[in-house]
Amino acid sequence: MNLNKLVNIVRGYFKKEHLEESQEKKVLNIIKDLKEKKAQIKSQLTLLDKEDRAKKEELEKQLMSISMLIRKSNNIIKKG
Amino acid sequence: MQNIAYIISFLIFGYFIVSYDNLTVILAGVSIFIIGMYFMQDGFKQLSGGILEKLLQKFTSNSYYAILTGIISTTVVQSSTITTLLTISFVGTGLLTLAQGIGVIFGSNLGSSTTAWIVASLGVDVKIAAYAFPMVVFGVILRFSKSNPVRGLGNVLLGLGFIFLGIAYMKDGFEEFKETIDLASFAMEGYLGILVYIAIGLVVTVVVQSSAATMAIIITALNLDSITYDNALSLTIGANVGTVLTAYLVALTSNENAQRVALSHVLFNFITATVVTIFVFQIAYIIDVIAPYLGISDSNYGIKLSLFHSLYSIIGILILTPFIPQIEKFLNKLVKDKKTPMSEPKYLSMSIVGSPDAALVALRKEVINLYEHCQKAMLHALNIHTTNLNNETLQKQLSSKFSVIDTDIDEIYQKDIKNLYSEIIKYSSFAQEHMFDFQHKEAGEFKRSAAILVEVLKDIRDVQKNVNYYLKSKNEFIKKEYNILRKEIAEILIDINILATMQTDIDKLTQLEVIKVTLAENDFASSEEIDMLIREDKITATMATSYINDSATGYSIQKKLVEVAKILFLSDDLLKQIGENEHEFK
Numbered sequence: 001m002n003l004n005k006l007v008n009i010v011r012g013y014f015k016k017e018h019l020e021e022s023q024e025k026k027v028l029n030i031i032k033d034l035k036e037k038k039a040q041i042k043s044q045l046t047l048l049d050k051e052d053r054a055k056k057e058e059l060e061k062q063l064m065s066i067s068m069l070i071r072k073s074n075n076i077i078k079k080g
Numbered sequence: 081m082q083n084i085a086y087i088i089s090f091l092i093f094g095y096f097i098v099s100y101d102n103l104t105v106i107l108a109g110v111s112i113f114i115i116g117m118y119f120m121q122d123g124f125k126q127l128s129g130g131i132l133e134k135l136l137q138k139f140t141s142n143s144y145y146a147i148l149t150g151i152i153s154t155t156v157v158q159s160s161t162i163t164t165l166l167t168i169s170f171v172g173t174g175l176l177t178l179a180q181g182i183g184v185i186f187g188s189n190l191g192s193s194t195t196a197w198i199v200a201s202l203g204v205d206v207k208i209a210a211y212a213f214p215m216v217v218f219g220v221i222l223r224f225s226k227s228n229p230v231r232g233l234g235n236v237l238l239g240l241g242f243i244f245l246g247i248a249y250m251k252d253g254f255e256e257f258k259e260t261i262d263l264a265s266f267a268m269e270g271y272l273g274i275l276v277y278i279a280i281g282l283v284v285t286v287v288v289q290s291s292a293a294t295m296a297i298i299i300t301a302l303n304l305d306s307i308t309y310d311n312a313l314s315l316t317i318g319a320n321v322g323t324v325l326t327a328y329l330v331a332l333t334s335n336e337n338a339q340r341v342a343l344s345h346v347l348f349n350f351i352t353a354t355v356v357t358i359f360v361f362q363i364a365y366i367i368d369v370i371a372p373y374l375g376i377s378d379s380n381y382g383i384k385l386s387l388f389h390s391l392y393s394i395i396g397i398l399i400l401t402p403f404i405p406q407i408e409k410f411l412n413k414l415v416k417d418k419k420t421p422m423s424e425p426k427y428l429s430m431s432i433v434g435s436p437d438a439a440l441v442a443l444r445k446e447v448i449n450l451y452e453h454c455q456k457a458m459l460h461a462l463n464i465h466t467t468n469l470n471n472e473t474l475q476k477q478l479s480s481k482f483s484v485i486d487t488d489i490d491e492i493y494q495k496d497i498k499n500l501y502s503e504i505i506k507y508s509s510f511a512q513e514h515m516f517d518f519q520h521k522e523a524g525e526f527k528r529s530a531a532i533l534v535e536v537l538k539d540i541r542d543v544q545k546n547v548n549y550y551l552k553s554k555n556e557f558i559k560k561e562y563n564i565l566r567k568e569i570a571e572i573l574i575d576i577n578i579l580a581t582m583q584t585d586i587d588k589l590t591q592l593e594v595i596k597v598t599l600a601e602n603d604f605a606s607s608e609e610i611d612m613l614i615r616e617d618k619i620t621a622t623m624a625t626s627y628i629n630d631s632a633t634g635y636s637i638q639k640k641l642v643e644v645a646k647i648l649f650l651s652d653d654l655l656k657q658i659g660e661n662e663h664e665f666k
Contacts, residue, residue: 026654033586065593072658 024077031073038066106253106297113246114293117159119219120239124157126232143183143404147397150187160192160291164327164345169432172338175441179408181341186348186401189320190393193386195292199247200299200382209248215241228516243296250300274314274357281318286325294319295389299382309381313360316389321353335426336418340411347407352396363391422453422496428507436519439511443504443526447533448580448648450500454533455573457497458637460487461544462566463551474570478563482551489541497537504530518653529647532640539637540569543630550623557618561609561627565634568602572638576645585655592646592659599638606631 045059096103154163164185171181215237222234268276285294295316302312324346332339356363367384376383400407420426427445432438459466463485464477508523515523543565550562572595579591610627613619619627650656 061594069593
C-alpha cells in the first residue's frame with residue numbers, strides 16, 4: 001500500500017471522526033451547562049421579590065446572554 | 081583585574097591539559113557527558129510536549145503527591161536542576177504554593193539518583209561506546225525531522241550517545257591516568273577525609289554545574305579503583321550539596337517566593353548532608369547489610385554508591401517532610417516580601433522562557449498585572465477613586481461632588497507602563513521561539529492584549545480633557561452625559577473584575593456575554609439621548625461634537641476592554657470561539 005495513502009487514512013480518522021466528534025461533544029457539554037445555568041436563573045427569577053427591579057433586570061440580562069451563547073454554540077456545531 | 085585573573089587561571093588550566101594527556105581525555109569525557117545531558121534534557125522536553133509542566137501543575141495537591149511528582153519529573157527529564165528551576169519559577173508565578181514547591185524539590189533530590197543508577201549499571205559492565213556511535217548517527221538523522229516529537233527522540237538518542245561516549249572517555253582516561261598518578265594514594269581516612277572529599281565533590285559540581293556529571297566521574301573513578309569507596313561516599317554528599325548553587329543563583333534574580341523555594345533546596349541539602357555525614361559509616365554498614373538482599377554483589381561499589389545516593393535523599397525526605405509547614409513559615413519569615421516597582425515585571429522569569437506552558441502562564445499573569453495598572457490609571461483619569469470600587473461605591477462617587485484627581489496619563493505611561501509593556505513584548509517573542517503553533521498563537525494573543533491596553537490608555541487620555549472640562553460646566557445636560565460616559569467605562573471595568581474572580585468557565589463566559597449586551601445597550605441609549613439633546617437645543621453644537629467624539633472613543637475603549645477580558649480570562653479556545661462577537665459590534 002502506498003505510504004501516503006496510509007498516512008492520509010490515519011490523518012483522516014483523527015480529523016474527521018475522532019477530533020471533530022470530540023469538539024462537537026465539548027460544545028454539546030457547554031450547551032448542557034448553559035441550559036442548567038439558565039434553569040437555575042429562571043428558578044431564581046420566580047423566587048425573586050417583585051420589588052427588586054435591579055436584580056430582576058440583572059437576571060433577565062443573564063438569561064438573554066445565555067440564550068445568545070446557546071445560539072452561538074449551536075451555530076458552531078452546524079458549521080462543523 | 082578580574083579579566084587578568086581569568087586569563088591566568090585559563091592558562092594554568094590549559095597548561096595542565098596540554099601536559100597531562102590522560103587528564104585531557106578525562107576532561108573531554110566530562111565535557112562530552114555534559115553535552116549529552118543537554119541534548120537529552122532538551123530531547124525529553126520536546127518529546128514530552130510539556131509533560132513536566134502538566135505534571136507539576138496537576139499532581140501536587142498535597143505534600144506526598146508533590147514529592148512523588150518531583151521524583152517522577154526529575155526521572156523523566158534526567159535533571160534535578162530543570163525540575164528545581166521550573167518549580168522555582170512556578171512558585172514565583174503563583175502556579176504552585178510554597179508548600180507544594182518544597183515537596184517537589186524534596187522529591188527531585190531523590191529523582192536525581194536515577195542518573196547515578198543508569199551510569200552505575202550501564203556504564204561499567206557493558207562496553208557502552210559500542211552503542212554510542214549508532215545512537216549518535218540515528219540521533220542526528222532524526223533531528224532532521226520536521227516533527228517536534230521525532231526531533232525530540234533524535235535529541236534523546238544523541239544525548240544518550242554522547243553520555244555513553246563521555247563515560248567511555250572518562251573510563252579510558254582514568255585507566256591511563258592511574259598509571260601516571262595513582263589517585264587512590266591520596267585517599268584520606270576518618271572525618272578529615274570525609275570533609276575534604278565533600279569539599280572536592282561540592283567544588284566539582286559547582287564547576288561542571290551538574291551533579292549527574294560529578295556522579296558519573298565518581299562512579300567511573302570508583303570502578304577503576306582510582307578512589308576508595310569511603311571517599312566516593314563523601315564526594316557524593318558534596319555533589320548533592322553542590323547542586324544548590326545553580327538554583328540559588330537563579331532565585332536571586334527572581335521574586336521572593338522563588339527565593340524561598342531555592343532556600344528550601346539549600347535547607348534540604350544542608351540538613352541532609354549534615355545528618356548523613358555524621359552517620360556516614362552507619363549508613364555504609366546498612367548498605368552492606370541490605371545489598372545482598374537487593375541482588376547487589378559485595379564488590380559492586382558503583383551500584384552501592386547509587387544506593388547511597390538514593391538513601392541520602394530518602395533520609396532527607398523522611399526527616400524533613402513532616403516539617404514542611406514549619407519550613408514554609410520559617411522561609412516566609414526569612415525572606416520578607418518586597419514591593420516591586422510598578423514598571424518592573426512580576427512574573428516574567430527567563431528561567432522558564434523555554435517551557436511553553438509555564439511561559440504562557442507567566443505571560444498571562446503579567447498582562448493581567450499590566451491590565452490592573454492601566455485600569456487604575458484609567459479610573460483616576462476619569463476622576464474615580466479605585467479603593468473598594470464596586471457598583472455601589474461607584475454610584476456614591478458619581479453622585480457626590482466632583483473633584484479632579486491629578487492624573488497625567490503620559491507621565492504614567494512613561495514611568496510605569498512603557499517598560500512593563502516592552503518587557504511583555506520582549507519576553508513573549510523569546511518564549512514563542514520554543515512554542516508549538518497553538519501556543520505561539522496564544523502568546524501572540526497576549527501580546528495583542530497588552531498592545532490594546534496601551535491603546536486604551538491613550539484613548540482615555542483623549543477623553544480625559546473634555547471629562548474634566550465639561551464636568552465643571554454649568555450646563556447640567558452635558559455634565560450628565562459625561563457622567564454617564566464615566567459610569568459606563570467604570571462599570572465595564574468593575575464587571576471585568578467580577579469576571580476575573582469567577583470560578584467556572586461557564587460563569588465567565590456568561591458574564592462576558594452580559595458585558596457585551598450592556599455595551600450594546602449603552603451605545604444605543606447614548607446616540608438616542610444625544611440626538612434628543614441636539615433637537616431640543618439643550619446643548620451647543622460644540623458640546624455635541626465633543627460629546628459625539630468622546631462617546632465614540634468611550635465605546636471603542638469598552639469594546640477593546642471586552643476583547644482584552646476575553647483573551648485574559650477565558651482559558652479555553654472553544655469558549656473564546658463561542659464568546660466571539662457575531663453581530664453586536666459590527
